Amino acid sequence: MCLAVPMKVIEIKNDMAVVESAGLRRDVGIMLLDKVKLDDWVLIHAGFAISKLTKKQARETLAIFNEGQFFG
């Protein structure tokens, strides 16, 4: 239920952003997280960014995700 996926911010429109990961793009809300900037990696849950990750952390998490392990 609390599934969340790291995605990269590629466009910001007020309190919404376009995020991208593995070729998938989505509009998400960024009003639940402070100071979201372009190129930030954020954790997406139910259409909203809920946590910020460093690039390294995001890569690690995505690698795990691609191995089919990460489905939190």
Place this chain on the structure above:
Amino acid sequence: MEVCGTHTVAIRRFGIQQLLPTGVKLVSGPGCPVCVTPDSYIDEAVALARQGMVITSFGDMLRVPGSRSSLEKERAAGADIRAVYSPLDALQIAANTKKETVFLAVGFETTAPTIAAAALKALEKKIANFSLLTALRLVPPALRALIATDTRLSGFLLPGHVSAIIGKQGYDFLPEQQLPGVISGFTAEDIISSLLMLLEMHNNDIYKVINNYPRVVRDGGNEKSRAVMADVFEPANAEWRGLGFIPGSGLALKPAYAGLDSRRRFAIKTESDPPRHGCRCGDVLRGLIDPPACSLFNKACCPDRPLGPCMVSSEGSCSAWVTYG
């Protein structure tokens, strides 16, 4: 106890329970929102669907049986029931129809802020046909209630993404009760290292909350999410399947947002039946029994024909036991 349903699935999927030394037993907790939602909530959603409203929900809820029906059965009978990924998708559905659109607001602290944000968007965009049927639940009050009634628990594997919102301080009551807790991610390595930390604390009488998921969880959690949640919702008494009513363990819309409350907007009449005979989901959720101890397990109740919510949800303990053994 692993609190989170996703941890339950991961533990069984990776076979971690088979690696544990003698004397260490993992029990599943009440951390699957679908599983802890009582029948009466599904009955309310079914009643609204029968009034001709559009019901929007996270997909997990559709197969959960209420007293007499489920949303999946109602959809087969012609009701307008739609699975969505985000509460914003539900809001978009409302914006595109004149019909009353109800979102089934189910989830823990991870999800509650997203629903609060969607509620604020509904007001900002003046989408008047959107409302929330709330059954949001808070993890710490449920853990406190469990600790008060069950003395067998020696530590907690704490839910990763709930903790991303509430932070370490959300579990301050654990050290006070002389219990250790470790916030964990969802890979095999995350879980095994978190269990090791729990055992080391247990063996050395150390009672702390450790954040073993720092790549996602800040120690302080996400203050902004908590602020949005607190703007829209306030704690309320709530019923948990298996645990009963727990004071302050749910979230209700604050009076200022009462206009978004489906229960205030519509007369919802439900008839509730007694609980299904033999289903021991409540005991599973409290960690009192393992799923095979239920006489229905994988016989009358299986993933294809679930009778209880712990078999419906892919994160339910019963489903995880059938799927991964």
